[in-house]
Amino acid sequence: MSPLKDRPSTVGYRLEGRIGVLELYFGAGSSAFAALVALEAAGAEYVPHRLDLAAGDQRIPEYLSINPLGRVPALVVDGTSITEISGVLSYISARYPEAALIPARNPIETAKTYEWLSWFSSTFHMYVAQVLRGERFSDDPKVREALKVSGRRNFAAELSRLDKAAEDATNGLIGDNFSIVDAFNLVVWRWSEKLDIETATFPHWARCVRAAFARPFVQRAIACESTTERWHPAHRASA
Amino acid sequence: MSPLKDRPSTVGYRLEGRIGVLELYFGAGSSAFAALVALEAAGAEYVPHRLDLAAGDQRIPEYLSINPLGRVPALVVDGTSITEISGVLSYISARYPEAALIPARNPIETAKTYEWLSWFSSTFHMYVAQVLRGERFSDDPKVREALKVSGRRNFAAELSRLDKAAEDATNGLIGDNFSIVDAFNLVVWRWSEKLDIETATFPHWARCVRAAFARPFVQRAIACESTTERWHPAHRASA
Numbered sequence: 001m002s003p004l005k006d007r008p009s010t011v012g013y014r015l016e017g018r019i020g021v022l023e024l025y026f027g028a029g030s031s032a033f034a035a036l037v038a039l040e041a042a043g044a045e046y047v048p049h050r051l052d053l054a055a056g057d058q059r060i061p062e063y064l065s066i067n068p069l070g071r072v073p074a075l076v077v078d079g080t081s082i083t084e085i086s087g088v089l090s091y092i093s094a095r096y097p098e099a100a101l102i103p104a105r106n107p108i109e110t111a112k113t114y115e116w117l118s119w120f121s122s123t124f125h126m127y128v129a130q131v132l133r134g135e136r137f138s139d140d141p142k143v144r145e146a147l148k149v150s151g152r153r154n155f156a157a158e159l160s161r162l163d164k165a166a167e168d169a170t171n172g173l174i175g176d177n178f179s180i181v182d183a184f185n186l187v188v189w190r191w192s193e194k195l196d197i198e199t200a201t202f203p204h205w206a207r208c209v210r211a212a213f214a215r216p217f218v219q220r221a222i223a224c225e226s227t228t229e230r231w232h233p234a235h236r237a238s239a
Numbered sequence: 240m241s242p243l244k245d246r247p248s249t250v251g252y253r254l255e256g257r258i259g260v261l262e263l264y265f266g267a268g269s270s271a272f273a274a275l276v277a278l279e280a281a282g283a284e285y286v287p288h289r290l291d292l293a294a295g296d297q298r299i300p301e302y303l304s305i306n307p308l309g310r311v312p313a314l315v316v317d318g319t320s321i322t323e324i325s326g327v328l329s330y331i332s333a334r335y336p337e338a339a340l341i342p343a344r345n346p347i348e349t350a351k352t353y354e355w356l357s358w359f360s361s362t363f364h365m366y367v368a369q370v371l372r373g374e375r376f377s378d379d380p381k382v383r384e385a386l387k388v389s390g391r392r393n394f395a396a397e398l399s400r401l402d403k404a405a406e407d408a409t410n411g412l413i414g415d416n417f418s419i420v421d422a423f424n425l426v427v428w429r430w431s432e433k434l435d436i437e438t439a440t441f442p443h444w445a446r447c448v449r450a451a452f453a454r455p456f457v458q459r460a461i462a463c464e465s466t467t468e469r470w471h472p473a474h475r476a477s478a
Contacts, residue, residue, distance in 0.1 A: 087354030115326030
């Protein structure tokens with residue numbers, strides 16, 4: 001049985017009797033930041049668990065039973081693990097409709113939201129992986145070096161598009177309000193910083209991002225990243 | 240202004256007075272097949288436009304005004320282009336709720352649907368690109384060769400997970416019925432054939448796929464791929 005199936009996972013979650021509680025597994029500085037932002041924007045009650053990705057917390061069996069792909073974020077809801085950033089953001093926006101995190105007045109707007117999420121996660125994320133996760137592609141240092149060059153170049157090219165799209169954005173990149181697309185956009189910004197891309201070259205996008213970072217719920221998400229204790233199954237058992 | 244914004248595109252669509260008509264731009268054998276399957280499963284009325292991807296139809300200005308990324312599918316709805324397979328499938332399932340193409344009885348099921356779509360489009364699709372679209376990564380033949388090897392290996396490794404997930408599937412990979420996840424799954428199957436992966440190694444998944452291909456609406460989608468005339472703006476102008 002794969003935890004990707006829509007079934008209760010085998011996490012020791014129900015045992016604790018915290019049915020209905022949301023638990024977010026994240027790594028500081030990862031794409032899971034979008035989920036933290038969305039949860040804070042929705043005013044959600046949730047239990048954050050910070051994995052130390054550099055130490056390999058995402059590869060221990062206890063975490064692989066939550067997300068067999070060994071990636072963050074994972075959101076555990078009533079014993080079911082939701083993974084992949086699109087899945088997690090979909091759940092948060094549906095559970096807290098009053099936060100209007102998805103501009104879902106009609107099917108076209110909903111579809112455009114997923115179009116953007118997909119653009120971010122398949123295109124930008126792939127280029128980031130080329131630059132920062134070369135080991136996923138090859139063991140050969142020369143191959144990795146070549147991938148770094150093309151990944152960085154292609155990432156910047158996509159940012160030009162994003163900057164154009166941001167040109168007439170007001171409160172959000174799509175729709176009238178801050179949405180899950182804006183939450184994920186902050187991760188794209190952080191990726192570009194990791195890739196040493198000169199973000200000043202993209203003024204419209206930079207304006208959008210600065211406005212978003214100034215929001216109190218984004219500040220709370222940042223604080224959560226740095227103040228949450230490191231998760232470890234042993235802590236859970238003794239809790 | 241980017242066509243990724245939720246705005247009417249500048250396609251000559253409204254001029255024709257066909258407001259409300261769905262137009263699907265696809266390439267035979269591409270991931271757009273999932274959109275064709277979903278439209279046929281929903282019993283939708285739509286106008287299919289077949290691009291010849293080998294001839295570069297996706298890069299002519301008339302198509303770039305529909306999808307600036309130059310990729311298929313694109314679904315034009317009331318003058319708005321929806322792109323990215325997740326976006327297109329989201330729209331189709333929302334527009335035809337009676338077809339139950341998204342197992343959306345609750346937010347968890349909806350989220351799991353997007354989790355699967357994301358897994359397919361970011362993970363599998365990236366490996367396919369490594370093998371079949373090496374030019375996106377590097378001009379160096381040695382680099383491309385190395386990417387082919389790792390892409391093919393990683394794709395097969397993901398199929399093991401998919402086969403496990405398919406083990407207790409009945410009518411659909413998730414939920415009780417055929418869903419947009421199953422539509423996209425057929426594209427994953429075709430990709431694995433293009434990559435010469437021995438699909439018999441994945442018996443549960445193969446069973447799921449065979450059952451899906453036997454469905455009349457999937458057969459109609461296949462027929463549509465081969466019988467639709469090649470799209471060209473000139474044909475539209477003279478129509």
